[in-house]
Amino acid sequence: MSLGRLHPISIAIREIAEIFDRMGFGIAYGPELEDDWHNFTALNVPADHPARDMQDTFWIKGEPGKVLRTHTSSVQIRYMEEQVKKGITPPYRIIVPGKVFRNEATDATHEAQFFQLEGLAIGEDITLAHLKGTFDRFFREYFGPSIKTRFRPSFFPFTEPSIEVDVWFEKENRWLELGGAGMVHPQVLEHVGVDAKKYQGFAFGPGLERIIMIKYGIPDARLFHSGDVRFNYAFGEKLP
Amino acid sequence: MKVSTQWLQKYFALPLPSTAVIADALTFHAFEIEEVGDGMLDIKVLPNRAADCLSHRGIAKELSAILNIPLLEDPLRGALPAFPKKAALAVVIEDPKKCLRYMGALVKRVKVGPSPAWLKEALESVGQRSINNIVDATNYVMLDIGQPLHAFDAHKISTFVGGSLCQLAVRGARTGEKIETLSRDLLELPEGVLLITDMGAESPIGIAGVKGGIAAEITTSTMDIIVESANFDGTTIRRAAQVLKLFTDASLRFQNRPSPELAAYGMRDALALITAIAGGEVEGVADEYPDRPMVRPGVSVSLAKINSILGSNFSKKEVEMVFKRLGFETKITSESFIVTPPFERADITIPEDLVEEVGRIQGYDKISASELPSWEGSPDQARYRGIERMKDQLVEQGFTEISTQSFAKKGDVVLANPLDKTKPALRTSLRENLEEALERAKQYAPLVLTPHEKFKLFEIGTVFPKEGEYLELQTTERGFDGELSRTVAAWGLPAQAGDAATMRDNLSVAKLEDYGKDYTPKEHKLGAYQPFSIYPFIVRDVALWVSKETKAEDVEAIIRVNAGELAQKIYLFDTFVKPARADDAGGDGKKSFAFRMVLQSFERTLLDAEANVVYKKVVKALQAANKDWQVRA
16 A cells, blocks of 8 residues: 655645754644734734734624634744743743635735744844844755845834845745744733843744745645645655 | 835935935835836835835935935924914814814915926826826825825805804714715715814815815815815724725825824925915914824933844944934933934834834844754654644555645634635535545546555644634545554544544544654655646556566656657556466466556647547557567557
């Protein structure tokens, strides 16, 4: 009997989980059907604020306080709340590979549901330089040694400073946008009960399919979650 | 926001660098550029800077700081003129929390007409239409310094016509009120939407902070006008725009809370421009400013904090330079900076905001990467590994993993705003998608499986029954001899009776952490991605008798060469050796190979006739290759 095949996203997550394991990152989980507090307010996105327009949200009929999570950043809040409840202070290091939902028209590069790779590192001396170093190491190990990264200024309500990270892709001879990141906003730490005067750190949340599409040259994001087995067999899979 | 480089240029004495250099300067120190055109840049100004940078002055100020070139003159730093004190109009503000400031000027004897060429060009260069000199002037000032403005025809205000002061009110809409906007749309006004009203006639003349009404529209016969420069609460304006589905340049700016101080500068510039191009005299300016803001407190940050957040090594001088270039009033102590941000920089409130200013103006390329300190002990990936261990077992048993959409036709949880109206709910089970995927997989089988294999699929994903979401595992079958059921029992999950169609495993109750804590998921490597065609394929089998010593690879090679690029897959699926029999001379160990060719085009649906051409070519080549070979019909 021949072996079955894992979904390419599972294979990618394994590779990434292993890279981050060696950097000390655990893996955390949270619900996909979230509440307003964890998805927005705790992350410094108050109600009626234009920052809420930055993401197209799916709302739930008959349940005004609930949303399909628009990002995995909600798990940052849940994880830290849980640690504080257990009396565990930073350092914290987690990644969250999880499904998120955006009410956006779909096309080759946009899906209404996709995965993000959230990351959080909080400690007494975690800096933006560490964020750069973490990305450098992740991309070198995942994409290859010739990779280069750069930061551009941006804005997210839950980070300050906020940046966008680009990666230099040798094969295509250009910079590719990967996603947002930054230093966790002190207000966010205060919301979860972590002492912002003592602790600081970074967070990131690039799209996972995008990372995989860049690495393998996959043309269409819709291939990932359409239940099409041909996708599993479209890679010359090398089994160990 | 679209900006014109020619417009930006008027802020500087020396010529600005090229549009490409400007684009890079902004990209690496301020904002993403969405589009670069001929003398135009479309700048992505995010909510934190929408109060000051949705204007040419704001962008010019950024360029001044980034490129270190001083502004010729900063319109927000000059002294404000003393407006004529003659009472021109009376304004009543119902709720000072909703209208933070209202300035109204009465300008008499204007000549409404076309705008001068320079003004038309300026507006067109950023994608705006020219309407008439009064309206254009108000739009120009908004695009120039960020203050939305409006002008009304004074003669259409009831009290003015009666020979006395214009009386306006800024109040919430009452039940049943309607307004016809300047675009000739008649809108029903939900209660609470803020309006500018003609107090005497008790009728709305504008939706505050959003759009003007046709009742007091400026036309070519207008002689006397009222110029409005005001400030409204951001939440009130955002809600109004959303409920009316009316998103304008004005509402975009007000929802991001520009300072009420800006209103005076807007009024100054609007009056100067209007009188210059349309003539007229300013009779008087009313200014209702109920809660004049207190002087903003300073924001303090130490050099140590800046470097400790960025992981940088900036000197006191380098930080000082950033604040100077940004025009921040700074008091420097031995180790700290106390910055009083200018009124338009509403985004500077905490020390981290100043850290960001230093980081971005200096440039993030100046920060060297640093490796995280090593981690004590092993990180907790137990639950993840528990799930992956299950996946490995399923794969070993021949199951292939799929991933499908969470949206469904029916469910317990329904979306208020579904993207696909035929699937407005969240799935309560993985079953439906799994069955549909299996049907499709069966069709694709010849492309990826040998004829003896069949697909067994599984999915692990979240489902949303009314009791609450959980992680579910479902498979298309229970496996050979119920093997999977035994595996599932080993995961600590309850046994289930029945067939595969109804069985579902709730992984949220499985002891995932225990199951995974000492497990290392098997490593898989994905090879290069080979795109597959979406068009239907045609299968052609070719079988032939060969001699005993013939190797399958050699036959396959000939088939491959002759089948050409339409053959997506070629594989041997059967080998048959004829047993020797006393009465059958042919049975002397001769063997037969059967190959399958899966033919498919990347551009279109292949025709039967085309497949036949390929088949015939392959057969001909095989026959010619070796006289002992015999292709079987």
